[in-house]
Amino acid sequence: MDDLINKLKVEIIEVLNLEDLDLDDIETDAPLFNEGLGLDSIDALELIVLMEKEYGIKIDDPKKGKEIFYSVKTMAEFITKNQ
Amino acid sequence: MMNGFSNNYIISRFAIIRKGRVECNEGVFDFPDEDDGAKFLKSIYKQLKIDYPKFYKMDRLCKLAFLTADYLFKDKNLLKKYQPEEVAMLFANYNSYIDIDIKHNTSIANKDKYFPKPAVFVYTLPNIMLGELSIRHLLRGENVFFISEKFDTSFIFDYTVNLLDTTRHKACVIGWVDYMEKDFESALFFIENASKNKQGLLLTEENLDRKFNTFV
Numbered sequence: 001m002d003d004l005i006n007k008l009k010v011e012i013i014e015v016l017n018l019e020d021l022d023l024d025d026i027e028t029d030a031p032l033f034n035e036g037l038g039l040d041s042i043d044a045l046e047l048i049v050l051m052e053k054e055y056g057i058k059i060d061d062p063k064k065g066k067e068i069f070y071s072v073k074t075m076a077e078f079i080t081k082n083q
Numbered sequence: 084m085m086n087g088f089s090n091n092y093i094i095s096r097f098a099i100i101r102k103g104r105v106e107c108n109e110g111v112f113d114f115p116d117e118d119d120g121a122k123f124l125k126s127i128y129k130q131l132k133i134d135y136p137k138f139y140k141m142d143r144l145c146k147l148a149f150l151t152a153d154y155l156f157k158d159k160n161l162l163k164k165y166q167p168e169e170v171a172m173l174f175a176n177y178n179s180y181i182d183i184d185i186k187h188n189t190s191i192a193n194k195d196k197y198f199p200k201p202a203v204f205v206y207t208l209p210n211i212m213l214g215e216l217s218i219r220h221l222l223r224g225e226n227v228f229f230i231s232e233k234f235d236t237s238f239i240f241d242y243t244v245n246l247l248d249t250t251r252h253k254a255c256v257i258g259w260v261d262y263m264e265k266d267f268e269s270a271l272f273f274i275e276n277a278s279k280n281k282q283g284l285l286l287t288e289e290n291l292d293r294k295f296n297t298f299v
Contacts, residue, residue, distance in 0.1 A: 017202040018139045020121045020146075025139075038136025042201040049198070 004076045011054060012037075012072070015046045028073045036071075044069060051075075057082050092247060093283030096161060096273040097294055098154035100127070100147060106297055107154040120267050124150060135219070142183045142206035144176075144262040145215050151260065151269040152216050162220065164279055169253040171224035171246055172213055173239065175231045176261035180207050212260065224252050234259045234270070236292040243274055243286070253279070259295070270295050 009023045012032075016039065030036040033044070047069050051057045057079065059065060068078045098107040103123060105112040114126050124146045128138055131153055141149060156162065162170065187203045205211065209228040216222060225246070231238070243255050254275040261268055272294065274286055284290050 015200065015202070016140070017200060020125050021139050036136060038140065042205070043140075046200070046202060 001076055001080065004079065005072055008072050008075055008079075011050055012047070015050050016043050026072060029071050032069055032071055047075075051079070055079050055083060091276055092244065092274050092286040093277045093280060094272050094286055094290060094294060095275050095280040095283035096155055096158060097271065098151045099268075099270040099295075099297055100151050100154075101268040101270075105154060107157065109154075109157060120262070120265055140202065141215060142180075142186075142203075142211075143267070144180060144182065144209075144260060145206060145212045147262055147267055147269045148174075148212045148258065148260045148271075149215055149219065151258075151271045152220060152256075155256070155271045155273055156220055161273065162222075164275075165254050167221045167223035169224060169251060170222045171250075171252040171255045172216065172222060172226040172258065173242060173246070173255055174209070174213060174227070174258040174260060175229040175234070175239070176209070176259060177230070177232060178261050178263040179230050180209055182263050183207055216256075222256065224255075225250070234295050236288045236295065240286070240288045240291055247274070247276070257291075 005028055006023060009026045012026065013019065013021050013023075018037070026037065032047075033039045039047075044065060048059055048065070051059060051068075059068065068074060096108050098105070103114050105114070105127065112130075114123055120143060124143065127150045128146075131150070133153060135149075138146060138149060183203065183206050187199070187207055190203055191197055191199050210226075213226045213228060217226070227242075229238075239257055243257060246252055246255060254273065257272040257274060259268070259270045272291065275283075277283070277285075284294065
């Protein structure tokens with residue numbers, strides 16, 4: 001799980017163009033949206049594309065997005081369950 | 084009045100970031116070990132202890148303007164004298180947003196992996212920088228951005244005095260914010276009526292030029 005979490009952090013920095021962030025700047029349990037990293041709806045779209053392109057997981061129900069993308073940890077748990 | 088001199092307005096605050104150094108009304112702050120622009124800006128962000136997660140989403144031009152403005156508005160009473168609609172912004176630079184334009188262009192160069200990134204291309208207009216400052220400091224007056232070969236004090240002076248003399252605006256943030264690869268500089272000045280602030284430097288072309296070139 002730790003490897004996946006670190007990989008996700010690298011990918012989030014890459015796809016969301018957060019290039020000046022270090023991996024340690026992203027707290028695994030912290031919220032990604034609003035507070036925490038302060039992501040918004042455009043970023044949500046990028047994360048959905050990331051899930052599909054990198055992990056082959058399509059998120060059909062947008063309502064689940066809030067839970068899945070709550071934090072890096074919840075993203076990693078969802079990938080582990082669905083891959 | 085349009086002779087490079089005005090008795091009515093003063094430069095009450097300023098903030099300049101250039102060559103590993105910050106200078107503002109509170110003094111000079113050196114960051115000698117940071118020759119990389121991105122690391123330098125991040126060091127300033129951390130030193131100012133700002134909690135603004137959106138900072139990391141901004142492109143470097145926005146970050147530079149954002150941090151310089153935080154030094155400019157260190158005096159928390161400065162903006163309390165004005166309604167948000169009364170403070171204008173007059174900005175200029177030389178390289179526009181070419182730094183981020185190149186990055187965007189590179190990111191879509193591969194036709195097999197063509198996927199424009201909103202996280203990159205939303206930051207391809209100088210107006211975005213002004214928008215970020217408006218949101219952060221609640222500045223809702225007119226704003227304008229010019230592309231110019233240099234910080235043209237004569238033009239900036241005339242424009243500012245005319246703006247303050249003839250419109251509803253009572254204060255103006257003058258800015259030069261430029262970023263291209265490893266070269267960057269930023270200078271912000273807060274201009275207001277002398278009756279609103281007893282401390283400041285009279286707004287003249289010469290004083291504006293002298294302040295801008297403080298530590299070139």
